[in-house]
Amino acid sequence: MQFLKGLKKDIRLTWRGLYTRILKRHFGPFAKRRRWLQETQYYDAERLRQVQLELLKYLVRHAYETVPFYRRYMQEHGFRPEDIQTLEDIQRFPILTKADLKREGEGFVSTRFHPRRMRTVHTGGTTGATLPIRRDLRSIQNEHAFLRRQFDWASVRMGDRVAYLTWRRVAAPNEHERLYAYDAAWKELHLSTIHLSEATIEPYAETMRRYRIQALNAYPSAAFFLAKGLLERGRTLPLKAVLTTSETLSPSQREVIEKAFMCRVFDYYGSAERVCAIQTCEHGSYHIIPEYGLTELLEAPGPNEGCRRIVATGFWNLAMPLIRYDIGDLVKPREGVCKCGRAFPMVERIVGREGTYIQTPSGRVLGAMAIEYILARVLYSMYNLPILEGQIVQESDNHLVLEYVAMNTFTEEHEQQLRSLLREEVPSEMEVSVRRVDRMRQSVSGKHLSFVSTEHH
Ligand SMILES: [Zn+2]
Structure with a gap:
């Protein structure tokens, strides 16, 4: 029975994998973009600026011609696409926030694409506010490159087997067996992140060995927990590389991960809005990726230890071009040139995203992104729930509270739906409740956190 159930999981994931593989790699710009990126990475600074300027001009013209918000803005402020002649001219555009995106809604969506030729993702980012982001198919392929x-x-080569400890749901919260699924199309082993606990460390490592996994892609909190558990048992699991993303990676996490997996950690940063990418090179430096977008590092408010905020323009998502978008994340810039020979700008570290995690009574670990994902499923999987914002607060070891800001049309019945939805997503050993609030509580930095743990603040 268990065997068949597992097989079914693999087939479902592989089937889906085949579909996304065709979507991402074939019949589109992937191969071309990949070759291009292999060349452009060694361009000098001046040539990179030229590339950026060409991409920016194209983007602005596209925005002017097909995006209602930008057309209106440029007309009202008396400039046209041909007035953008240098990278600095981008400052003629306003800085956008998530609130602007939410207010304008479809105003940022290009009229060039038929709705069926776009994909919509709902992101909370760190604000917990519903935000549909549209992407066109070509941008998905470019992103993949x-x-x-x-x-x-x-x-890590194309055919290498990679294990994932990220957002993919491969087992229901209350399942205890077969907490993974294998996608043969991508050669990816997906382990259930929300089931990561003291009890699953050994089985997860064993599964990775059995599938001859060569690299791991994980949330830092998840990779760290697995690594720490292995070392405590006097074990290691040699890999080629560990790639981490979506949460802040701390130096001590990095050290433990590198020790347990006997390889380097390559941390990378992206945004659902597709405006900025920061990746780690062979020499361990964080590079801002210049062909991806135009990234401005602007002054950050308040005391911030030399950190700057990311305001970025993504070149590739033409379905929803965002010019000068304030992601809400901070980085610490770094001067100098990297030994890798690329003229890409560098940052010392990425401060932006909280790496906090909560531990359930039995020792399962839910990282900030896992919580984010639960919240996203709860709030955004139901379009008809009249909710403005939500966040999850851990009030004690075994109690999670979902706080939400409701719209006027919110009824008792909606609350019932919300409660049962939350119950379905959160491991059963945690108590859950919902609480209506007038506004989201603020964290110390004045930023909304979709996940607030009162234990850790
Ligand atoms: Zn480098």
Whole structure:
């Protein structure tokens, strides 16, 4: 029975994998973009600026011709696409925030694409606010080429087997067996992140060995927990590389991960809005990827230890071009040139995203992104729930509270739906409840966190 169930999981994942593989790699710009990126990475600074300017001009013209918000803005402020002649001219555009995106809604969506030729993802980012992001198919393929180059830098080749401890749901929260699924199309082993606990460390490592896994792609909190557990048992699991993403990686996490997997960690950063990418090269430096977008590092408010905020323009997502978008994340810039020979700008570290995790009574670990994902499923999987914002607060070891800001049309019945949805997503050993609030509580930095743990603040 268990065997058949597992097989079914693999087939389902592989089937889906085949579909996304065709979508991402074939019949589109992937191969071309990949070759291009292999060349452009060694352009000098001046040539990179030229590339950026060409891409920016194209983007602005496209925005002017097909995006209502930008057309209106440029007309009202008396400039046209041909007025953008240098990279600095981008400052004629306003800085956008998530709130602007939410207010304008479809105003940022290009009229060039038929709705069926776009994909919509719902992102909370760190604000917890519903935000549909549209992407066109070509941008998905281009994105994949950028990601592949990060894997190249980590010496993980296209055919290598990679294990994932990220957002993919491969087992229901209350399942205890077969907490993984294998995607044969991508050669990816997906392990259930929300089931990661003291009890699953050995089985996960064993599964990775059995599938002859060569690299791991994980949330830092998940990779760290697995690594620490292995070392505590006097074990290691040699890999080619560990790639981490979506949460802040701390130096001590990096050290433990590198020790347990006997390889280097390549941390990378991206945004659902597709405006900025930061990746780690062979020499361990964080590089801002210039062919991906135009990234401005602007002054950050408040005391911030030399950190700057990321305001970025993505070149590739033409379905929803965002010019000068304030992601809400901070980085610490770094001067100098990297030994790898690329003229890409560098940052010392990425401060932006919280790496906090919560531990359930039995020792399962839910990282910030896992929580984010639960929240996303709860709030965004139901379009008809009249909710503005939400966040999860851990009030005690075994109690999670979902706080939400409701719209006027919110009823008792909606609350019932919300409660049962939350119950379905959160491991059963945690108690859950929902609480209506007037506004989201603020964290110390004045930023909304979709996940607040009162234990850790
Ligand atoms: Zn480098």
